[in-house]
Amino acid sequence: MKTKDKLFSFLLRSGMELSWLYAWAYFMSEAMLQRAFPLPEGMGTFLLAALSTQTRWFPGRGWLRFALVPVVQATGLIFSALFVAYAFTDGLRPFFGRAWLSEFFLPARGILDGLSLAVLGGFILAFWIGGSATARRSDTYTSICHRFDLGVTALFVLYLIKFILVYKGGIHIRDPYGELAVFPFIIFSLLAMGTNNQRGHAPKAFLAGFRGIGLILSFSLTVLGLGVAAVLFFLPHLTRAAEAGFRGLKAAAGLLEPILVSILRFLFVSRRMREEPIPPNPAPDVLQFGYLPAEGGWASFLHHLIKWAVIGTIALLVLALVSAGLWLLVRWVRLKFNRLQSSQDPPASLREVLQLIRSRLCRLWRFLLELLHGYTCAAQLFGAVTRWGRRSGIPRLPGETPLEYGCRLAGVFPLFYQQIEIIVMAYHTEVYRETPLDGSHLKNAQAAWQHLRSPRHWPQRLKIGLFGNRQSPHG
Template sequence: MKEEKPMTLFLLSAGMELSWIYAWATYLTLSFLHRSFPFPETLGMFLLASVLTALPQGRGWRVIEIAGLHFSGFVLAGLRMVYVFFGDPSHPFTNPAWLAQFLNKSRSPLEWVILFFVAFWCLFLWVRGVGLVRKPFRYRTLTSRFDLGLAAFFLLFFTKLLVKVKGGFMMEEDVSLFMVFSFLLFGLLGLAMARNPSEERKDFLPSFKGLGMILSFTLTILLVGSGLILFFRPYLSTLAEGAYQGVQMVARPMGWVLVSVLRWMFFRGIHRPEEALPPPQEGAPGPSISTPETGGWFELLEKVIGWGLVGLLGMALVAALGVGLYFVIRFLLSKTSRSPKKDALWRFIPSGWAWLKAFFARLRREVFQGRRGSAGAIHFFQDLLVWGRRSRTGRLQSETALEYGRRLKSRFPSLRREIDLIVTEFHQEVYGGFPLSHGRRVELRAALRCLQNPRHWPSRLKYWLREEDHLDGSPPSL
C-alpha cells in the first residue's frame, strides 16, 4: 500500500490522539483537583515525544544515544508539568529556586497522590507520542486509533452519565463535548486520505475537474478548520475574552468620535425650527425646554453600528498584521540571489583539507624524488598542467600539448620561452623517444621556477576574476 502525505497523516493522527487523551485528562483533573489540565504543556509533551522519536530514525544512532535523548526530553517536559501544578508562581520556570523549594517541601498523602497522578499522565502522554511515530501511517493503523478513540469517548460519556445518575454529581465540563467533534473530524479526514489501496492515479471527469477540485479543497479546509477550532476551543475562548476586553479599552476613548460620525451621517442637513413660546407668567413655572427624544431604537442602532465598525476595524487590523507577518516570514526564509562573480570568487578559496593534501603531496614528491630517479620531461609537463590549471587556463580534453602550449603563450607572453621549452622537451621525449639530458633538466627546473615566481602573479590574477570557471573544476591557488 502506498503511503502518501505522511506529514498530513501525522498531524491528523496527532489530533485524534490528543482529542481523547485531553478529554480524559481534563475530566479527571476537574473531578479530583477542581482545575483544568494544562493544554499547552499537554500538546508540547506529546509533540516533543513524537519529534524525538522521528529524529533518530534512519540515522544509525546508538540505542544509548536515543535513550538519553528521550530521557532528557521527558525530564524537561515533566519538570514543566510539575511546575504548572506545584511550582511557585513567584519564581519563573527557568529559575531553579522553585525546584529546590519543591524538593525540600514536606507533602501530605493527598499531595503524593496528586504527584503520582501528574506523573502518570506525563508518562502516558510520552508513551502515546512515541507510539504515534513508531507505527506506519496506514489505513489499518488509523482505523485502530480511530476505534480506540471512539471507545475512550464512549467510556468517558458513560462514566459521566453514571456519576450523574447514581451519584447525583453534575460537573460543568464542556471540553469533552468539543473534543469529540474535533476527534471525528480529524479521524474521518485521516481515514479518507489513508484509504488508497492502489497506486493508480485518480482524476476527476473532464467536465467536472474544476468543480471537483474546488469542492475537494473547500471541504478539506472546512473540515480541518472546524477540527482545529474545536480542538483549540478552550484557549480560543480565553483569547476571545481577552481580545474583547482589549477592544473595549481601545474603543472607549473613540466612542465620542463614532457618535459624532453617526450624527453627521444621519442628521446632516436636518433643521428643526424652534416654536415660539409665550412668556412665562409670574409665579408660574416656565415650560421645560428639552431636545426631542430619539427613542430606544436610535440607541440600539448606535450600538450596532458602533460595534460593527469596531469589529470591521479589528478584522482589518488582524488581517493586515497577518499579511505583514506572512511577508516578513517569507522574506526571512527566502534565499538571496547567487552572484556569478561572487560565487566564482568564493570557489577560488580552497578548503583546508584540499590545501593540506596538495601540500603534503608536493612535499612527498620533493623529498622522495631522488629515490624514484630523476624526473623526466613528462614530470615537468605535468607541473606545467598544474600551473596552467591554477592560472585558470586548464587544458581541454581534445587539446594537444602543442595547442595547449600555444594558448598558454598567448595568455602569458612574458613566459613564452619557458612554456615553449617545457612543451618542446615533452614532445621530444614522448614522440621522439629522446631521454632528457642533465643539462636540459636543469633548464627545465629553472623554467618551472620562473613560472612559479611571485612576480608573475599579477598577470595570473586577471584570469582569476573572470566569471567562467576553469575547466577541470579544481579551485585555483597560488
C-alpha cells in the same frame, strides 16, 4: 510516499490521538487538581516525543546514534514534565530557578496530593508515549481504523463515567472540552482515513467531465474540515482568550474615555460652550448599552459627526462601485480592440475609436431594451440562444449553420433538447422560409427561451463553462 504527505498524515493522526487523550487529561485534572490540564504543554510533550523518535537526525553512526536515543528520550521527558508542572504554579518565578521547584515538590503532601501528582505524571507519560507511538506507527488504513476504534471506546467510557457521576452521585465536574472532544476526533479521523485510503490499488481517477469540480470540492472540503476540527479542538481556550480580550478592551476604553471626550469637545464644541461649568453629576458609563447622551452640546456635534461619517462611507462605496464599473468598461473596450487588431487594421484616429465605442454602447442599449421588452421575432431568440451558449462554454463555430449549432448545443445539454429545437425551427421558418411566425409559435419559442434562461440551470452551465465539455462535438 512524499515527505509532505507523511507530515500531513502525521498531523491528522496526531489530531485523532490528542482529541481523546486531552479529553481524559482535562477531565481527570479538573476532578483531582481543580485545574485544567495545560493544552500547550500537553501538545508540546506529544510533538517533542514524536521528534525524539527520528533517529536519522541524530549525529554519529552505528552504536553511538542508538546510544543517544534513550538519552534524548529521557531528557525530553524530564523537560516536558517540568514544563507541565510549571504550568500548575502561579508563574511568578522564573522557570530555570529553584524557587518554584521547592514550592511545588518539597512541602509535605497527603495521600490525596500524592495521588493527584501520580495522575498528573501518568498523563504526562501518556502524552509522551502517545506522541512516540504515533510517530513510529504505520499510517495504513487498517492501523488508522484500529486507532479510531480505540478513541471511540475511550470517549464512550469517559462520557459513561461522567453520566454515572452526575445522575448517581450528583457530582458535577466542569469539563467544557470533553463535551466537544468527539467532534474534532471524528473529523480528524475521517480525514485521516480518507487521505490514507487513496494510496490503495483501487481506481482513484475522477469521472469524465468532473475532474476540475472534483479537485475543487476535495480541496475545499479538506480545508474546511481541518479548519472546523482545529476550531472545535481549541474552542474552550479560544473562548477564554476572547473573554480576556473583551475585558482588556473594555478596561482600555474606560481609561481612554475622558481623553476622547476632551478631544471631541476641543475640536467640535464652541469656546462659549466649553466655558460653561460642567455639572457635578458623574458621567454615565458609556459602555452600558442602555445609555443615550443628552441633546445639545458635544453630544449633538458627535451625532452629526457620526451621521456625516455614515454618509461619507456610503458615498465612498458608491464611488468605488462606479470606479469598478468604469474599469470593467475600459477593460472590455481594450479586449475588443485587441480582437479588432488581430482581425483587421487598428483604428487610425480618435474619431474611429469614439465611433467604435459608440457602436458598442448602442449594441449594449439594444440588448438592454430586448431584455426589458422581450424578444419579438425568432431571429432575436436565436441570437439570445447563441449568446447563451457562448456564456455556457459552447460558442458557435465559424461557418456553422443554425441547425448544426442547435444539434451540438443539444448534445451538450440533452435536457434542453426540446427547447433548443423549438427555437431553431422557428428561426428556420422565419429566416429561410421567409414566413412570419404566428402568435402561438412565437409564444412557444418565447416560453422555450424562458425555460433555457431559468436560474435553476446555472450550475450545469457553470460546470460546462469552467471545465469544458467532455462529449463529442456532434452530441
